[in-house]
Amino acid sequence: MTDVHDQQTRSRNMAAVRARDTKPELMIRKALHASGLRYRLNVRNLPGKPDIVLPRHRAVVFVHGCFWHRHECDLFRWPESRTEFWRDKLNANAARDMKTAEALEKAGWRQAVIWECALKGSKKRDFQDTMQRLIAWIRSDEQAITIGGE
Template identity: 50%
Template structure:
């Protein structure tokens, strides 16, 4: 078994981005190509959503399968070292996501989560986004 030393693990985790990730950039490019305009990382909203379409009161979170625990996904692994720490961290992430979603929905926002493993290929991504935004349009009546 290949175990990482604490310094190696720390270096790996230090390289993980919180925003402007490749999956997020792919979603932004696709939305823009489809003619939608949006805002990024609105700090005045619970959870600082990755993408906000204010006209439709729609927020999109682009979640990484590892960090946000995408069920039945091969990318949703747990490190072998310090399992208790990681399990507690992941549980806190999932609970925080739940709280933010509930707060946004209580404020009248439509919330959609896009999982990184489901964002390929580009044609499929545009079809998925089209359906999501269409749902937001119907919900707001715009």
């Protein structure tokens, strides 16, 4: 009985995890729009289906959760239960991120990764400064930028 209940609880918890329209993503989208930048969301024909695509600037923005994308920061901890499952899953996510980055670069797209820890937690950055850095990067010719917590 306990195993079935645990499995049902796990399934409900996993179902609550959003793949798009997360709070950090919405914050970034709102700031980009307020700065006059226009974008498309989750473009399916691009590798990795980026969270935000700015076609005019040939730039994409990924808003990565530190846990799901295995960022080595204060917000990431390896789970203590089902360790083999989680290692395989999170390692596969990280490997897919690398393949996606290579494919986007090969296709001529510039890439930004904003980590969750830049926006929340004990080492979060000032949001306005973070957005100024991102917007300056979008308007520049730099190939890539990664913004994490301090």
